[in-house]
Amino acid sequence: MAKSRGTNGLGAPGSRESLAGAPGEAGAGDELSSLGSDSEINGGGGERRVDKFGFIVGSQSAEGPLEEVPLEVLRQRESKWLDMLNNWDKWMAKKHKKIRLRCQKGIPPSLRGRAWQYLSGGKVKLEQNAGRFDELDVSPGDPKWLDVIERDLHRQFPFHEMFVSRGGHGQQDLFRVLKAYTLYRPEEGYCQAQAPVAAVLLMHMPAEQAFWCLVQICEKYLPGYYSEKLVSEGGQEGEVPLTPLSLPPRKQLVAAWVSSRTVGFLCLR
Amino acid sequence: MGTAEEDYNFVFKVVLIGESGVGKTNLLSRFTRNEFNHDSRTTIGVEFSTRTVMVGNAMVKAQIWDTAGLERYRAITSAYYRGAVGALLVFDITKHQTYDVVERWLKELYDHAEATIIVMLVGNKTDLAQAREVPTEEAKMFAENNGLLFIETSALDSTNVEQAFETILRDIFSKVQKQQQRSPQDNAVSLSSENPHGGSQTPEEKRACCISL
Numbered sequence: 001m002a003k004s005r006g007t008n009g010l011g012a013p014g015s016r017e018s019l020a021g022a023p024g025e026a027g028a029g030d031e032l033s034s035l036g037s038d039s040e041i042n043g044g045g046g047e048r049r050v051d052k053f054g055f056i057v058g059s060q061s062a063e064g065p066l067e068e069v070p071l072e073v074l075r076q077r078e079s080k081w082l083d084m085l086n087n088w089d090k091w092m093a094k095k096h097k098k099i100r101l102r103c104q105k106g107i108p109p110s111l112r113g114r115a116w117q118y119l120s121g122g123k124v125k126l127e128q129n130a131g132r133f134d135e136l137d138v139s140p141g142d143p144k145w146l147d148v149i150e151r152d153l154h155r156q157f158p159f160h161e162m163f164v165s166r167g168g169h170g171q172q173d174l175f176r177v178l179k180a181y182t183l184y185r186p187e188e189g190y191c192q193a194q195a196p197v198a199a200v201l202l203m204h205m206p207a208e209q210a211f212w213c214l215v216q217i218c219e220k221y222l223p224g225y226y227s228e229k230l231v232s233e234g235g236q237e238g239e240v241p242l243t244p245l246s247l248p249p250r251k252q253l254v255a256a257w258v259s260s261r262t263v264g265f266l267c268l269r
Numbered sequence: 270m271g272t273a274e275e276d277y278n279f280v281f282k283v284v285l286i287g288e289s290g291v292g293k294t295n296l297l298s299r300f301t302r303n304e305f306n307h308d309s310r311t312t313i314g315v316e317f318s319t320r321t322v323m324v325g326n327a328m329v330k331a332q333i334w335d336t337a338g339l340e341r342y343r344a345i346t347s348a349y350y351r352g353a354v355g356a357l358l359v360f361d362i363t364k365h366q367t368y369d370v371v372e373r374w375l376k377e378l379y380d381h382a383e384a385t386i387i388v389m390l391v392g393n394k395t396d397l398a399q400a401r402e403v404p405t406e407e408a409k410m411f412a413e414n415n416g417l418l419f420i421e422t423s424a425l426d427s428t429n430v431e432q433a434f435e436t437i438l439r440d441i442f443s444k445v446q447k448q449q450q451r452s453p454q455d456n457a458v459s460l461s462s463e464n465p466h467g468g469s470q471t472p473e474e475k476r477a478c479c480i481s482l
Contacts, residue, residue: 079332
């Protein structure tokens with residue numbers, strides 16, 4: 001969709017490449033040197049310094065030393081997670097508690113994107129709905145939602161190098177994911193609070209994968225949380241109530257967690 | 270070459286880096302599964318594969334991380350590199366552009382990885398000799414000047430793939446051994462070290478009795 005709306009500031013020429021990984025895409029002629037290509041597109045000269053999360057240093061990047069897991073512990077966890085992800089069904093069936101415990105200890109940053117797909121069930125959803133995202137991706141979408149989404153694109157983590165520029169990969173993919181959701185659940189459409197969640201997902205995985213994780217978050221963990229009904233109960237239009245009382249207690253916790261981990265944690269850090 | 274997956278003394282994290290389309294994934298699949306895929310899709314995020322090989326008198330489990338789109342996922346770039354003891358920096362000998370950016374990849378690597386990481390420059394696709402754009406000598410010289418190992422491979426016809434991985438694993442292993450001789454008590458080194466005197470055992474090293482995965 002963004003393709004046909006190249007005049008709105010999205011879709012810088014030549015910067016759009018399918019994240020879904022079309023066969024034979026590798027080495028496509030129009031591909032910029034993959035290294036730092038976002039920086040080039042963004043006109044940042046490629047020398048911008050970012051912290052390890054991708055936030056531009058001196059903006060809202062992490063200040064002071066963050067607690068860092070010792071390397072030995074990290075490598076141990078990585079190996080354990082690799083083993084779990086390689087034998088996921090077995091682990092889910094027999095060692096569910098152990099998975100939970102390991103989540104609580106912290107998923108190694110290098111495997112977070114992958115682990116989220118497994119944990120949320122987004123991976124299974126994608127497999128069950130192969131090709132669906134591509135269909136949604138090329139569909140035009142309801143102009144009503146597109147306008148609202150576009151107004152929000154540049155407001156998601158503007159100091160993260162992935163989202164810093166209009167037309168950059170981050171904003172393009174964010175548009176694709178959010179638009180796809182409005183087509184997938186037309187009765188729900190788009191809710192502002194979806195944007196930061198989708199953005200964080202996109203920091204860790206391609207658009208198609210992020211979409212199905214978003215679907216799972218919206219439908220499995222927070223059913224109704226993003227619906228219009230809840231928004232109207234919560235207060236002003238477009239504002240997300242922090243603890244939607246209509247949700248069962250456990251879901252409230254999840255909702256609060258999602259809010260704090262994305263909006264709160266990342267912005268206030 | 271041993272293949273017993275669960276019986277090993279060391280785990281080495283090795284990352285595959287380089288431009289899109291140079292054949293990283295096929296190098297990995299050739300080494301770990303002896304497979305080559307002509308229509309391989311672009312790697313999404315990170316893939317990984319392991320193979321356990323005998324190096325000297327030790328069983329080494331090579332945990333190879335095949336990365337893609339690192340530029341898109343800066344948020345986790347440093348996480349990929351963290352703890353890696355080896356890197357294969359791959360370019361395509363038939364596409365000079367993929368060689369031109371090797372220096373930038375090196376910088377990226379040294380920015381994020383441990384300074385002790387062993388790097389091997391790999392010129393892939395030697396089966397396409399008639400389309401060669403990067404002379405062997407040129408790449409070899411660059412590698413020498415920058416302290417890198419160097420090899421040319423073909424994931425398609427298997428040329429030198431085994432050698433590439435074996436060489437880097439052997440180099441990592443000997444570095445580990447040297448380190449252990451120099452400073453057996455030094456817990457700060459990122460490479461695992463075997464301590465024959467029964468001191469603290471770094472987690473990278475697996476004893477047969479403590480495999481709990």
